Amino acid sequence: MGKEPTILEARAIEKRFGSLHVLRGVSVAVGKGETTVVIGPSGSGKSTFLRCICGLEGLNGGAVLVEGKMVVDAASAKTWAGRRAARRRFHELRGEVGMIFQRFNLFPHLTALGNVMEAPVQVRRMSARDAEALAREQLRKVGLAEKADAYPAKLSGGEQQRVAIARALAMQPKILLFDEVTSALDPELVGEVLKVMRQLAAEGMTMVVVTHEMQFAEDVADRVLFMDEGTIVEEGSPRQMFSTPAHQRTRAFLQRVLER
């Protein structure tokens, strides 16, 4: 921890939705290959934090840097032209910051294979044949090689989420963001998705994971952040966070979730 070069940096991110102050100066530096798990009560700003990192939300203050390059800043959110410029800057990253959503967001009119091939063909201008080979490899990686021709509606939630992971992987991202990716799943399907995520962490993928799966956090995280009311209250190794949390709010939260 801390020895790896920083690949993702959030600098004092501020985010407001109208009068609601969702993020109050959140700063995080993520090292290459690290798995950072973000925990905290709902409404604490965890999801908004991820959405700010990957450019889905404009910022009211601060900046996001990927490999030292500024990708999102507060100034670009103010005007229409600024937002357009920010979009273009983000487009230049071409999927280097991948995101997996709680509700999968697969493209329903494309097969599993089509979903995974889409961005390599459109964004990277890969030939259909190369993209298909790449897509089949990613589907195999998440254990869905035989479901390549199935439409999302024919897949279980767990399978859909694994296709979504394969789709993000096909862009060979440097960073993967996971936004409560198991929260919409039936309990018996959670395991297969977490298994893929464990495997990715073991392979050295840089991951920022917002989750309520405390066991996963304890096993896989290099670092755990506890967020509450738009700030990072406390951070540390999983051992330290789960056994000897320093902050009262962290203790109260962990007590509530671990009781269940």
Added chain:
Amino acid sequence: MYTFHFDVVMRNLPFLLEGLGLTIQITVVSVCFALVVGLVAALLRLSKIPGVTHLVRVYIDVFRCTPVLVQLVWIYYALPLVLGIRMSAFVSTVLTLSLNMGAFLGEIFRAGIQSIDAGQREAAFVLGMTYKQTLRRIILPQALVRMLPPIGSSMIVLLKESSLASFIAVAELTYQGHILQAATFRPIEILSVVAAVYFILTFPLSLLVQYLERRAGIGEHV
């Protein structure tokens, strides 16, 4: 009691059907333009470009909320007087119908595009796709399936509204009917046959839309 004399119509059927070609031409050309106008209007309305959104709203409201016949008269008779723009009756008809139907289609397209879950756009964005790619590859294919029924209805409406061209002496189906009425004094028979011809044109269109809808829905549901 009134005795129907359809033999009068039958004898003059070739004359009547001379108008058929123009009716089809007007409809096909207008539908193509209206689809383009509608798509552009919808995209501009959704663009959030300052000012443009309001301009498009004005266009849509003006053309949706006034009678097509009045619009046709304006474009054919008033434009030459006011702006010195003179167009043939055919071009005026196509322009009127395209702009009118474009306004309706604009709202249909907008609703269709907006009905697609925001998560689709977000997923495409994070994958690095541009707005244009997202629209073409992700949003429109899904939206089009949902928009097919109202688009089909609009095309049927447009085909029937092409009869208004008779008002400015475009020799399409209805105009030929009028001429024949004046010559034969058999308006009921002639109008009935004209209506039947419109039905024969529109009904297959409605079947085509149904077929397309079934075919396009395959990906989403199977």
